[in-house]
Amino acid sequence: MLYESSKDYGQPRRIALVDCNNFYASCERVFKPAWNHLPVGVLSNNDGCIVARSNELKAAGIPMGAPYFKFKDQLENMGAIIVSSNYALYGDMSARVMDTLAQYTPDMEIYSIDEAWLDMTGFNTATLDEYARQIVSNVHQCTGIPVSMGIAPTKVLAKLANRLCKKRNIPGQVFNIGGAAHIEQLLKSFAVEEVWGIGRRWAEQLKTKHHIYTALDLYNADSHQMRSHYSVVMQRIILELQGVPCLFANDIKPKQQIIASRSFGTRITQKSEIIEAISTHLVRACQKLRAQNSMASGMTVSIRTAAFQPKEKYYGNRATTKFTVPTADTRHMIAAAIRAIDSIFKQGPRYAKAGVMLFDISSADTVQYDLFDEQVTPESNALMSVIDSINSRYGKKAIFFGSQGIDNKWAMKRDKMTQHFTTNWLEIPNV
DNA sequence: TCTGGGGTCCTAGGACCC
DNA sequence: TCTGGGGTCCTAGGACCC
Numbered sequence A: 001m002l003y004e005s006s007k008d009y010g011q012p013r014r015i016a017l018v019d020c021n022n023f024y025a026s027c028e029r030v031f032k033p034a035w036n037h038l039p040v041g042v043l044s045n046n047d048g049c050i051v052a053r054s055n056e057l058k059a060a061g062i063p064m065g066a067p068y069f070k071f072k073d074q075l076e077n078m079g080a081i082i083v084s085s086n087y088a089l090y091g092d093m094s095a096r097v098m099d100t101l102a103q104y105t106p107d108m109e110i111y112s113i114d115e116a117w118l119d120m121t122g123f124n125t126a127t128l129d130e131y132a133r134q135i136v137s138n139v140h141q142c143t144g145i146p147v148s149m150g151i152a153p154t155k156v157l158a159k160l161a162n163r164l165c166k167k168r169n170i171p172g173q174v175f176n177i178g179g180a181a182h183i184e185q186l187l188k189s190f191a192v193e194e195v196w197g198i199g200r201r202w203a204e205q206l207k208t209k210h211h212i213y214t215a216l217d218l219y220n221a222d223s224h225q226m227r228s229h230y231s232v233v234m235q236r237i238i239l240e241l242q243g244v245p246c247l248f249a250n251d252i253k254p255k256q257q258i259i260a261s262r263s264f265g266t267r268i269t270q271k272s273e274i275i276e277a278i279s280t281h282l283v284r285a286c287q288k289l290r291a292q293n294s295m296a297s298g299m300t301v302s303i304r305t306a307a308f309q310p311k312e313k314y315y316g317n318r319a320t321t322k323f324t325v326p327t328a329d330t331r332h333m334i335a336a337a338i339r340a341i342d343s344i345f346k347q348g349p350r351y352a353k354a355g356v357m358l359f360d361i362s363s364a365d366t367v368q369y370d371l372f373d374e375q376v377t378p379e380s381n382a383l384m385s386v387i388d389s390i391n392s393r394y395g396k397k398a399i400f401f402g403s404q405g406i407d408n409k410w411a412m413k414r415d416k417m418t419q420h421f422t423t424n425w426l427e428i429p430n431v
Numbered sequence B, C: 001t002c003t004g005g006g007g008t009c010c011t012a013g014g015a016c017c018c
Helices: A023-030 A033-037 A055-059 A068-077 A087-102 A128-143 A155-167 A183-188 A200-210 A215-219 A223-229 A232-241 A271-291 A330-344 A378-394
Strands: A015-020 A040-043 A050-053 A081-084 A108-112 A115-119 A147-152 A174-176 A258-268 A294-305 A316-327 A351-363
Touching: A015 A087, A015 A128, A015 A155, A023 A033, A023 A040, A023 A050, A023 A087, A040 A055, A050 A055, A087 A108, A087 A115, A087 A128, A128 A147, A128 A174, A147 A155, A155 A174, A155 A183, A155 A232, A183 A215, A200 A223, A215 A232, A223 A232, A258 A271, A258 A294, A271 A294, A271 A330, A271 A351, A271 A378, A294 A330, A316 A330, A316 A351, A330 A378
Parallel strands: A040 A081, A147 A174
Antiparallel strands: A015 A115, A015 A147, A040 A050, A108 A115, A258 A351, A294 A316, A294 A351
């Protein structure tokens, strides 16, 4: 289906994308004002990759997702502040930004930790830009986080408008494509891969097979024809570029799959350590599963060695378990996971990563229990919810499963973490 | 020595049904 | 000698996103 809309737009649609600038780096700066004039970078888990960069680092040509060790010297030489990722902080700051935004429109969709769509259809067009600049400046004042805003009739265009804001450093950080008198001029200044939804693969195909190099070229393409070469997804992107809305708000749906995986802080070789790690990941995954009032009937356990070590022989494997009755009981999952590990663990490889995925997820309210399976009982829900509430009140590992282990040698590396400025009483900044 | 983690949607093809 | 047409469900894999 090309699109599905339940909404009647009596007036020209105006959709705004609000995006926090260099979000993680900006969060770090809020509580370290001295860093405002220094290059700041944030690392991924295990301090592996650079996943957020302040403008100074972008200007210096540090690429997104670059391995830290390859740029360490360069970063040191330029006096950059490099920190481990502090998700407790970013999550809390994100909530503050979203709460502030929510005051300005009844129709908001949180799209990611640092982005939200605001539907401004029907707002007074004469004052829309001014109103938008007010939102941007108020978010900055209330949270300390700088944001940019792109406004357009469709989401794909709003994304471009937002990009333009940052690219041209538009004063007020608002760009409204609006009726788009100069839309062609505008689209011409974007490479095709800058269009939202066009990734590396498609960009390459578009260039080599169809001589489409810019957003304008794509705008001029025949959406029907392109659908036959690619898919309905491509058709929607083209139509959206042309100003025809095809993408609408997603209702907040329960996740259809839940993944919990981590690279180890150090390589591990013992099965007992794999069991500890997998158990720990499962505890997190099951907790998320229960938090959305769901159960799962499928689980995949995976382990692997390092991906980028040409001298070492790669080994990776996975095992899938199907439960006859959907479950959210961590005990059942761990028992099954240990059997799965038995089937895929090999002695010898130096493992670098392990993970679990839960799938075939359904609502806990509609589970059909098995007459003959005594393990799965409604009582298990009661036990799990007690565990969840204890941990929510007294901290993550207040109560845990023996198989998780106590002194986890494999735990991830986060050597450069800043404080939990907003989520821990002991780490609140003193003024 | 050192390279993250968590998601979604779409399509093609096989198995199976009447 | 000759064997239809239409449909659903499931899975793997490919593409994309932040």
